[in-house]
Amino acid sequence: MPSLQLVFAGSPAAAVPSLDALVASGHRIVAVVTREDSPQGRRGILTPTPVADAAERHGIPVIKANRLAGEATELITALGADLGVIVAYGGLVREPLLSAPEHGWINLHFSLLPRWRGAAPVQHAIIAGDEVTGAAVFQLVPELDAGDVFGTLSQPIAQFQTAGHLLEALSQSGAALLTRVVDQIADGTARAEPQTGDVTLAPKLTLPDGKLDFSLEAASIAARVRGVTPEPGAFTELDGARLKILDARIARDAPRLAPGQLALHGKAVHIGTASEPLELVTVHPAGRKAMNAGDWWRGRPADAATQVTA
Incomplete structure (x- = not known):
C-alpha cells in the first residue's frame, strides 16, 4: 500500500487514539498541529494539549496555533503533505490551507452526519x-x-453512559475507522457519498447549559446530567451556592415530590421533577469534595434548605 505524508490537527484526549493509530499505520506524519498551551488547575499552570504530549512521545514536530491562519498556514502549507487529517482540533480550516494538501483534509467527527454537526455532537446526542x-x-x-x-x-x-464515557469509546472505534479511510485514500479505493437526512446542530456547550430545570420530566433531566458530564457539568443552586450533580438516576415507583424539592427516601436523596423523582447519587457541594449524596445530606444542618433555586 502506498504511504501518505500526513499533517494531523487535534487537541483533546479524544484525538490521541487517532494520532496513535495513524503512527502505527505506516503513513508518515510530518507535523502535528494543536492548540497553544493553556492554564490548567487552580494554579493556572500552562499545560500542553494531550495531542501535543502524544506528538512529543512519537517524536513528531508540533505546530501550536489557536487559529489556522497567517504563520500557521504558511508553516503547514510548506510541509507539502499529501493529506490533512483533523480530529477535534478546535478551529476551522479555511482556504488556502483547505486546498493545500493534494487530497485536501478529512475530518473524524463523532456523530452520524448530518445529525449533530458542530462542536459537541456526543453531548447533544445524549441530551436529546x-x-x-x-x-x-x-x-x-x-x-x-x-x-x-x-x-x-x-x-x-x-x-447510564455519560458524554465522557461515550466519547472515550468513540475515540477508539473512530480511530480505526479513520485509519481505514486514510489507507483507502492512499490506494485509490476511497469513495465518498453526499450526506443525506435531516441536519441538526450541536453547538459548543457552556456553563449555563449545565443548569438543571426541575420543571421538566425526570428522563429529560437525567439525560442532561449525562450529556453535560464531565463538561460543562450539571448543577443546581441550593442555600445560595452551586451544587454540582455528578450522577443521578430516575427513582422508579418513588413518592412524587414538587419540582426542585429535596427529601430523604430511605437512605437515598430524591429531588422532585415534573414526573417521578430523581435520585441524587453523587454530588459535589461548593468548597468540598465530591461525595455520596446520602453522606452529603446527613451532614447538612437540620434547618438547611430543601428547595433548589429555579
Missing part, C-alpha cells in the same frame, strides 16, 4: 435522548461538517 450515535469520516469543505462521507460506524448509547 438518542439511542444510537456513531462516528463519520468526511471530506472537509468550507461549510460546517457538510462534506461527503467516506465511512461511518454506529454505536448504541448505553442507559
Whole structure:
C-alpha cells in the first residue's frame, strides 16, 4: 500500500487514539498541529494539549496555533503533505490551507452526519435522548461538517453512559475507522457519498447549559446530567451556592415530590421533577469534595434548605 505524508490537527484526549493509530499505520506524519498551551488547575499552570504530549512521545514536530491562519498556514502549507487529517482540533480550516494538501483534509467527527454537526455532537446526542450515535469520516469543505462521507460506524448509547464515557469509546472505534479511510485514500479505493437526512446542530456547550430545570420530566433531566458530564457539568443552586450533580438516576415507583424539592427516601436523596423523582447519587457541594449524596445530606444542618433555586 502506498504511504501518505500526513499533517494531523487535534487537541483533546479524544484525538490521541487517532494520532496513535495513524503512527502505527505506516503513513508518515510530518507535523502535528494543536492548540497553544493553556492554564490548567487552580494554579493556572500552562499545560500542553494531550495531542501535543502524544506528538512529543512519537517524536513528531508540533505546530501550536489557536487559529489556522497567517504563520500557521504558511508553516503547514510548506510541509507539502499529501493529506490533512483533523480530529477535534478546535478551529476551522479555511482556504488556502483547505486546498493545500493534494487530497485536501478529512475530518473524524463523532456523530452520524448530518445529525449533530458542530462542536459537541456526543453531548447533544445524549441530551436529546438518542439511542444510537456513531462516528463519520468526511471530506472537509468550507461549510460546517457538510462534506461527503467516506465511512461511518454506529454505536448504541448505553442507559447510564455519560458524554465522557461515550466519547472515550468513540475515540477508539473512530480511530480505526479513520485509519481505514486514510489507507483507502492512499490506494485509490476511497469513495465518498453526499450526506443525506435531516441536519441538526450541536453547538459548543457552556456553563449555563449545565443548569438543571426541575420543571421538566425526570428522563429529560437525567439525560442532561449525562450529556453535560464531565463538561460543562450539571448543577443546581441550593442555600445560595452551586451544587454540582455528578450522577443521578430516575427513582422508579418513588413518592412524587414538587419540582426542585429535596427529601430523604430511605437512605437515598430524591429531588422532585415534573414526573417521578430523581435520585441524587453523587454530588459535589461548593468548597468540598465530591461525595455520596446520602453522606452529603446527613451532614447538612437540620434547618438547611430543601428547595433548589429555579
